[in-house]
Amino acid sequence: RVAVAGNFAPVLERLAPGFEQGSGHTLRPSSGSTGRLYAQIVQGAPFDLFLAADAARPAQLESRGLVVPGTRTTYALGRLALWSPAADDVDALLARLQAQPPPRLAIANPRLAPYGAAARAWLVNEGHWAALGPGAVRGENIAQAFHFVASGNAELGLVALPQLRLFHEQTPGIAWTVPATLHPPIEQQAVLLRDSEAARALLGWLLTDTTQAQLRALGYDSP
Amino acid sequence: MITAGDLEALRLTLMLAAASTAVLLLLGTPLAWWLARTQRRGKFVVEALVALPLVLPPTVLGFYLLLLLGAKGPLGGLLSSLGLRPLAFTFGGLVIGSVVYSLPFVVQPIQDAFVRVGPRPLEVAATLGAGPLDRFFTVALPLARPGLLTGAVLGFAHTLGEFGVVLMIGGNIPGETRVASIAIYDHVEALDYGGAHGLSLLLLGLSFTLLVAVYGLNRRVRVMRA
Amino acid sequence: MITAGDLEALRLTLMLAAASTAVLLLLGTPLAWWLARTQRRGKFVVEALVALPLVLPPTVLGFYLLLLLGAKGPLGGLLSSLGLRPLAFTFGGLVIGSVVYSLPFVVQPIQDAFVRVGPRPLEVAATLGAGPLDRFFTVALPLARPGLLTGAVLGFAHTLGEFGVVLMIGGNIPGETRVASIAIYDHVEALDYGGAHGLSLLLLGLSFTLLVAVYGLNRRVRVMRA
Amino acid sequence: MSLVVELRQHLEAFELDAAFQAPARGVTALFGPSGAGKTRVLRGVAGLDRDVSGRVHLGDQHWLDEGVFVSPHHRSLGYVFQEASLFEHLDVAGNIDYGLRRRRAGRERRDELVELLGLGSLLSRRAETLSGGERRRVAIARALAPAPDLLLMDEPLAGLDPARRAEVLPYIESLSRTLAIPVLLVSHQLDEVARLADHLVLMDHGRVRAQGPLDAVLADLDGPLAAQADASAVLRGVVRGIDPRWDLAEVDCGGVTLLLPATRLTEGQELRLRIAARDVSIVRERPRDSSILNIFPVTVVNRRGAGAQVTLELALDDGATLLARVTARSAEELMLEHGARVHAQVKSVAVLP
């Protein structure tokens, strides 16, 4: 039983057959927002492994003594992409950030989602925050930011690169990957909650080179 | 513990609930009236359709509303071709979303109340020279008051707590579409349990006062006339 | 497009909705009866309390239920000290959550219906030798049928779409607490729009059929007796 | 404006097919057993059922006809329903005044009715706290207050005590006369009907069995009422004078003169007297020293009835008709055959104006 952050769930689903065939274990993922999964784990939810979207919640669980000690590891680093379905080239895309009136920009809620925090940091650095930030539409998580853009309600958005890669059929227009150096790292950490053989196997498998290569292909950086 | 942003969210919530309840009553009452009075065969299909928004999770409903309202959606396309701003992420959009989701809670009790009024008082009013609209306002509505109250309370309270739809089409913009329910949710997600407790208590207290006032007043009115 | 997991979720949803509706009617009807008949001063405070769960966002309500029912919560603690499993993350827990959240939708319409029945039929029944329970079952309940139906439909449909509470205290465990609403939500969140559309349509179709059947049957019953 | 009614309605287990006319002035009584279709007729005239076909003409207003259906609120009528059917959300005053604004009627008649029906102290009471008779009085006031062009009354006086009834009945009649509006009245009290109605429509099983001027229908020994104990004759008369000493009025009924208690009568007043057959007795010779003041020579013109009682039709010398119900034995012993000359006795106190 794996509690997996919403943004990583489709990725895990894509990769799972490989793990299940290799190990003989079956995966039972429960996806959700990292904050909720945290609250549930504190209340004794029956999960074995927690694949969080950030580093903070696993650390807090560890400090509360709810994890198998020493198992907290970063399993992937997220990458941020600026995306507009309507743009034709990168310059036009970046130019839109300064357009008047300011465009509707979708981001994940900086307070809740590491992708949101990263997006805000980048916008602040680039000097766009004052103009765009207060009016930016905030998804509860990075998936919602994606919906906002995909449905045409927001003109551009800062979304997760893996989303674009995974669903490239549904993502017309142009995306520009924000260089990893321009925002704080989006560390996705995992902790073992119960010391089961299957869970250890999964965690181990996630960190193998083959898996990591697959993740890189989908738009993650390896830790 | 309660920030200025929270209070702002609370203000917005009350405005949204008030606006939605008003729209709900304005739309729901005639619809309920029609459903209560019509003899048409197909009536129960409409009844089922009205109840249908209920069975979809609010977030999913919000998602579909988002698709509908978006630039590529039928409604959004229409609006932008008319040179209007899309409704998503605006207060107006929130009202639409809340109305769609709360409609069944408003229509059903009012419809029941209209049915129970029965034809006789309306017949009497007609023989006294009251036309259909007159009858509706001076006889049907007052006699259906308990149902209207129930509809209004359920609609109002539900909009206060309404969340998924608003989350989806509101975009959580502080001061514009960030309502109290989302603010509390944010606090929980951000593990700021203190903030969540505070705002929840405030919302509960406020609603409780409001509800007690409404029910108490309703009782008073009845007693005064008895 | 619709996976085996989705069907599993659908089955669970229907079971949950059925169980919750049953519990809701069992709890809500006597409560509504008491509220409709009592002359107590404090009655409207209870009315307000019943409506209160509505104003909290479901996820937040779920969060508080989680705190209450979870292993560390007072109720959960009690249960586990009795050697029982805590209710969180179980089907039973889901039922409790749904019941708390849907109670006002069930109680209010039924209460209105009981009020409208009025004292006379009960007085007649009493003079014919029917005791209080007898009167309740053979007179009050049948005469309040429209309200009961409304309560049941609202409760059932709301549980189908109910989401936040279930997500919180259920934990989205496939085959155990992963209901259809959550499954759709997951599809949406995972950007699997096709899966979301499919399951939504299935849920809508199923509910529509069910609702049409219920309303149509209700109509039939009325017509047959007319 | 006389009223022409022709109604057809098909309900399961009941078929309405009734046609009659009601004169412009005065009361037309609808009479018939329970389930005869009286209420159906009133509803049809009021336009409350849409599945009714036929004709309803009030003077030159065509309310119902081939392809014509005027909505009830455009038919200027007052309807006292069989059940009081008050508005439960309004107080008594609210109920009574509801029609006033809508029919643009003044308040004079309303205040008159409140007075007549003794509603003054109830005006601010809610409908649900009223007694049965109180509700009915409010319903009457509500229907009459706006002074409509037609009155439909479904047993309006059921549940009222005799004293009140004796006050309300003449009021309704005088309303009908002064405003020249037809009144359709359903009642099961034939004495009441007879005292008040000009025109009678007898219904049964959804059909009209007999109709016509009250006198004719009541006196028709072949008609449906003959078998009942209610056959009566109606005489029209004028008050010629009032004897203040005995408080007796002398009423000239064209040829014969009746002495009646003068209560509520004034000189010159026209009135109609119903004389029930059971109140008329026969003597061959005029008795002396009888307390019965009204004794007239008559000729027996008809005799009907089997069993213990027979009904006699008696011709007064001026041609008017009286009915008398006597035992078969008396009829035999007094030889009350066609052409017999006898005296009819009518107690003054039995004849109420």
Added chain:
Amino acid sequence: MSLVVELRQHLEAFELDAAFQAPARGVTALFGPSGAGKTRVLRGVAGLDRDVSGRVHLGDQHWLDEGVFVSPHHRSLGYVFQEASLFEHLDVAGNIDYGLRRRRAGRERRDELVELLGLGSLLSRRAETLSGGERRRVAIARALAPAPDLLLMDEPLAGLDPARRAEVLPYIESLSRTLAIPVLLVSHQLDEVARLADHLVLMDHGRVRAQGPLDAVLADLDGPLAAQADASAVLRGVVRGIDPRWDLAEVDCGGVTLLLPATRLTEGQELRLRIAARDVSIVRERPRDSSILNIFPVTVVNRRGAGAQVTLELALDDGATLLARVTARSAEELMLEHGARVHAQVKSVAVLP
């Protein structure tokens, strides 16, 4: 089991304070103007209001007393409400049978009632499709079917046609006699009451104004009814013989013999005759050849009344009393003073058994 009633209830604008007794057999009529508190009394006896104090004893069953309150469903009674109040969710049969199971009563009386009230063809109809009179008949059947220990009837016959009424009234009376259960009946038709009731309770403004055996209350010239046109005497008699030729019954009323139409009478039957004052006329000499068969010598013992009419109390030779209403003029002319010996005439057909 006689019924003892003593009820106090305080409502805004109305104060009930009524006490009376009703005999175990026969009908006790509650009579009084609208708003007098008649319905309040019936509700109090049935136990439908909890804010009532006083006493209700039916034989040795104490339903209400200091500290005692028996719930309505434990009081074995049948209540015909002023409004029919049928169960709208049941058909006619369901309504009638509702009490049967609960009071553990057989179906004989039920079938009898369905027959008597003509409900056979309506059994599967829903309440809302019935006519006013049909609803009322169902309500009567529903209350009577379980054969309770006490019957409370609030204007049960309002809205019924005279023919039906003439059938139902005797049934209720015979029910009361054969089962020995008291019947409390509210009615505004004094003739109906008088024909049926043994005991009369006159109410006004929440209080009992007069009560007692019917004869006494009706004949009491000082009582509240004397002013009304309804004063009557009641004679008790036995059918001595029936003359088949004329279909006339000879009824011996202790000393005087009355001839009446024999319809529904059998030899040996005891009965009670109400003779209304307005149906009695006076002659000084016995007339010859009169259609009036019942003429008795009487002595005037009392004279009341002002205005055009006076009421005379007449002593029959056996001591029984008759009332006669005559004009003041006749009273003067015939010198109808205390002690005058005259003849009273009573039309046979005016006396209905």
